[in-house]
Amino acid sequence: MNHQRTKWTLSSVSLFVLFLLLSALLLLPLFAIILGSLKPSTELLRFGLNLNIDTAVMSFKNYISLFKDPFYFTWYKNSIMITVLFTVLSLLFSSMVGYGLAVYKFRLRNVIFALVLVVMMIPLEIIMLPLYKLMISLHLMDTLWGAFLPFVVAPLPIFFFRQYVSGLPKDFLDAARVDGCTEIGIFLRIMMPLMAPAFSSMAILQALGSWNNFLWPLIVLKSNEMLTLPIGLSTKLTPYGNNYDILIAGSVLAIIPILLFYIFFQKYFIEGMTAGGVKG
Amino acid sequence: MVRSGSRAESSLTGGKQVTKRNNILYSQKLAPYIFVLPFIISFCLFFAYPVYSTVIMSFQEVFPGQVTFVGLDNYKELWNPTFFKAVKNSTIYTVLTLLVLIPVPLVLAVFLNSKKMKAKNFFRSVTFIPALISIVVLGIIFRLMFGGQETALMNQFIGLFGLEKIAWLNSASTSMLVLLVIATFRWIGVNLLYFLAGLQNIPHSLYESAEIDGASTWVKFTRITMPLLKPISIYVLTISIYGGYSMFVESYMLYAGNKSPNDIGLTIVGYLYRTGLEKGELGFGSAVGITLLLLTLAITFIQLKFFGMFKREE
Known part of the structure; x- marks a missing residue:
């Protein structure tokens, strides 16, 4: 600007x-x-x-009644756990895949990249029934892992990391190889630090998506002590309006952490949330 | 490519005993497959298999412990008024969101990008805030703001113009309006950012030379801005169509569950959810899902064809 x-x-x-x-x-x-x-x-x-x-x-x-509610802070804790686990794992996996696609020339490279784009194009809603069946057979129903595992290797971050690494200089990779660095070592010790800005914006994208995620956790999580914040809040919404205290104060407490993060890490929010528009 | 043990031993990473197994770590042929392995596993298990399985299920009647092949019966059963209503609702919603959420953010982005605009960064940040809020919380807020009481915010507002209170969520047209307001509220800042990014990629020199030739603001907008924004516009259009046709949670929250009077808030995904998960008819639900997929693919295909996206390679 x-x-x-x-x-x-x-x-x-x-x-x-x-x-x-x-x-x-x-x-x-x-x-x-x-x-x-x-x-x-x-x-x-x-x-x-x-x-x-x-x-x-x-x-x-x-707000005081939130503390009297037996489940509200359990939901809060579940949301935090899922968000942290999902974000860390999803960044690890998608950065690996994006890096692999950007750095190496190998036979299946174009096929795999095309498949990443296909996954990105198909909305979750279309495969939610078979995924639901799969969760039942994997015994992941009503578990925190089931609430995010199918989406942990996320196509949009893979795409973003691939574009980002493609733009990084790679001359020193061979120098590192001559010095005896392993391929994984090159990724972990040399490239990962260089990818830090991409990690920041993708961390925001994934964490925000996970914090606000609704449809899939709604399908997987069933018992009250396993719910995440959005699902828990939605169970408090009834046509009779008898839970408005928890519902409204609980909603405000759910958005405050995001707003605080946004004030400090605005740039990464905006980069992360518009990542889909980066030039292919 | 196998490196000698002594070489690696004397290296920076050295110190470790390099055995034959460790040499795998140096293989540049194997490395890419290790890196993409998470995707391959996840793709097979959580994408390819479910897609395959939903296609198969759509030709079956699936009950626990009992699966029968029924051919096209599920698809024939789709020919019913409730499904038509869902398709109609989703289509109206998609078209309305496109009509609002493409031109309005585009114009706002042009304004925000103009030299005359002050406090650009501030406004850019503020318009983005709604996108941070979960649809669940938005649904709660808008459900209460559009409450039927005379004292609910929107009824207070129309009261200023002397209008009678409205039970917003009870009629098809006003409830569609509420859904449109929610979508506009949530996405206006995001789309504005997409267009803004597109605008900032247009070289300034183009406008300068046009000014030298005496081009008016309108001519500059239609001849430079619009054509150069085409790629990003097509992107926004595509995600909006997908988003519109897969809308569900907004309606779910607005009506406190997947049920609305006379199904005025029922969408295709809502129908999928109802049949597949609430009634447990996985086969029929799969047929709804496949139909939705074909519908969105067809629309995207027509739209890309219309914009001539298949003519040139990137």
Whole structure:
């Protein structure tokens, strides 16, 4: 971005106002739910979610009830465990595969790369039934591993790592070989540090995807103490609105860590989330 | 390629006794296969096998312990009003999201990229925030904001214009509107970023020479910006079509489960979920999945053909 000073002209003012309005609209639902989390659940049920501020009834009671809920923090813990395991494993595997595709010329290279693209093109929804059957026969139903294992070797990060490594200089690889470095050693000690920026943005992409993931964990996780945060919250959503305290305060606590991360690692969020658009 | 033991021993990594087995570690022929092994395993187990199995199942009636081949029966059964409703809902949703989520972010990106724009980075960051929030939380928020009460936010808003309160989630047209609002809210910033990245790849010199030739802003937009944004637009279009046709969770959250009055929120994936998982008809559900796959592939194919993507190689 260039930082040359722009003058305040009529058009720059109107553009500024337009984006100010847009930003306000986009932040409004967030504001509404934070405000709602401070209101008693009976109010929410009666009046719906709105921006009315009534300090007389507002309190942190909903947050306190989260601590009384037997499962909320179990779900939180499950979400953190799945997110960490999934992110670490998925980065390890996809960086290996992406690196292998970028560095070596071997017979199956193009075939495998084409298969990576095929996996990327087919939405999960189409194979969710046979995968569900497979999870039953592998005894992975209602386990944390089952909630992410089928997707741990992820095509988009493979694609991203491949593109990234293709752009790195490789002259010193042969020098390392002459010095007696193993092929795995070259990857672990020489190339991995060079791939650090790609790791950062892919870590964000995978962690965010996992934290917010819904459909697959909904299918695999069944018992209350195994659920992740999104699934647990969705079970609290009933047409009768009797769980609004947990639902609203729990939702706010689920998005706060992401927003904090976003403030500090914005660049990697944006790179990671738009990784699909990198030129092939 | 086998290295001698003494060579490796005296190397930087040395110190270890290099046996014949360790020489595998130096093989440049074998190494790539070790690196891609995780993908091969995962592809066979979690992709190729499920695809094969869903195709087979779509011709079967699958009940625990009892599988019968039924030929095309599952596909014939798809000819029913509920499935048509799901296809119709998914199609309307996809078309509406395309109509909003391509032109609006494109124009906004052009604005954000303009020299006259101030605080670019700030606005870019803010518009992206909705994409960070899980659909579950979004569903909860929007369900309550579009509540039927007179005091719910959206009814308060239309009340400002003197309109009566609406039970948003009870009629087909307003519930589609709510789904569209959620999609717009969630994806506008992401699509804006895609277009912005595309715009920043256009060399400045093109605009400068056009200005020398006296081209107007409109001419520059239609003759330089639009054609050069074609690749990224096609990408956004493709992922939007896929995203639109596989929409499910938004509707699931909005209606507190995979059930809506008169199925006004039922999508193709919702139907797949209902038949395959809720009713346990894995064979019929598979037929729904295969139909969805063929539908999206056909649309993508037509669209790529239309944009002439098959003409040139990369």
